[in-house]
Amino acid sequence: MxxxxxxxxxxxxxxCYARATGMALMAEDEKIFxxxxxxxxxxxxxxxxxxxxxxxxxWHVATVVYVEDQNKKQTLNVFDxxxxxxxxxxxxxxxxxxxxxxDYKPSLTALYYGSxxxxxxxxxxxxxxxxxxxxxxxxEQMMKFMRCRLDIADCPQEGNPTGNEQGEYQQHRQRTDxxxxxxxxxx
Amino acid sequence: xxxxxxxxIFVLIVIILGCSxxxxxxxxxxxxxxxxxxxxFNESVVRFIESQKEFxxxxxxxxxxxxxxxxxxxxxxxxxxxxxxxxxxxxxRVKYNPMTAEIQKIEDLKN
Numbered sequence: 001m002x003x004x005x006x007x008x009x010x011x012x013x014x015x016c017y018a019r020a021t022g023m024a025l026m027a028e029d030e031k032i033f034x035x036x037x038x039x040x041x042x043x044x045x046x047x048x049x050x051x052x053x054x055x056x057x058x059w060h061v062a063t064v065v066y067v068e069d070q071n072k073k074q075t076l077n078v079f080d081x082x083x084x085x086x087x088x089x090x091x092x093x094x095x096x097x098x099x100x101x102x103d104y105k106p107s108l109t110a111l112y113y114g115s116x117x118x119x120x121x122x123x124x125x126x127x128x129x130x131x132x133x134x135x136x137x138x139x140e141q142m143m144k145f146m147r148c149r150l151d152i153a154d155c156p157q158e159g160n161p162t163g164n165e166q167g168e169y170q171q172h173r174q175r176t177d178x179x180x181x182x183x184x185x186x187x
Numbered sequence: 188x189x190x191x192x193x194x195x196i197f198v199l200i201v202i203i204l205g206c207s208x209x210x211x212x213x214x215x216x217x218x219x220x221x222x223x224x225x226x227x228f229n230e231s232v233v234r235f236i237e238s239q240k241e242f243x244x245x246x247x248x249x250x251x252x253x254x255x256x257x258x259x260x261x262x263x264x265x266x267x268x269x270x271x272x273x274x275x276x277x278x279x280r281v282k283y284n285p286m287t288a289e290i291q292k293i294e295d296l297k298n
Contacts, residue, residue: 013251013285013288014251014288015250042236042243051286055251056243056252056254057250057251057252058233058234058245058249058251059245059250061250103239103240104238120248124233138248149224149285149286
């Protein structure tokens, strides 16, 4: 999964929500149903040999799944290829996102689990019980934007307001905002 | 009469100071930082924290802390602006460098 070029794992500075959803969808195709782990607070992660060696987030999300070892013991593993090249325990993941430097003392205000459908943290959105097409679309657009920035995918010429990925992404955001307003109004 | 005039002037000064602070927050447009890579979004300010060198700002629908470098001359304006915006769901326009998360310009949508 970590070698999958569709999911821009190297773009650790932003978009964990899109990557986690991309991973959960990909796993679902293989009949693996992942959950998500959310951390909220003033977070910081150091990533060796990365485009983004030091990342500061207001929250972070990754996928989780129970893995059974040879002794039939089940343990919860966090899959976060932006931070690790292997599955890790929740404790190890937590430690990674609380990397302290001289001028920045990270802190964790909440750590909790959600279903694979949960896109944003609970402080931002209600519980999801099924895929929301707006979230899936947002994840696709965000990953496209990140791939373009990393030069993984061809990035159409800048300056063309209808053709470049950035323009498309802005249009998409406006469209999803309008849809959200419509949904809110219908409630 | 003199005392009344003094009180009146004092109240007037307080009102003017209060209004000017509000106007500063509403009219703040940030400053341009030139960069080769620019992206833009319109989102609301969820919360912000301050380090010695920069303001770290969390916007709706984003997980990264976007960085606004401190510049002594406008720090108070930025703080006022962010405090006011973090109390509402009103969206602001943010121009930033997606490779560094550094904000180049932040302003109200109506400007």
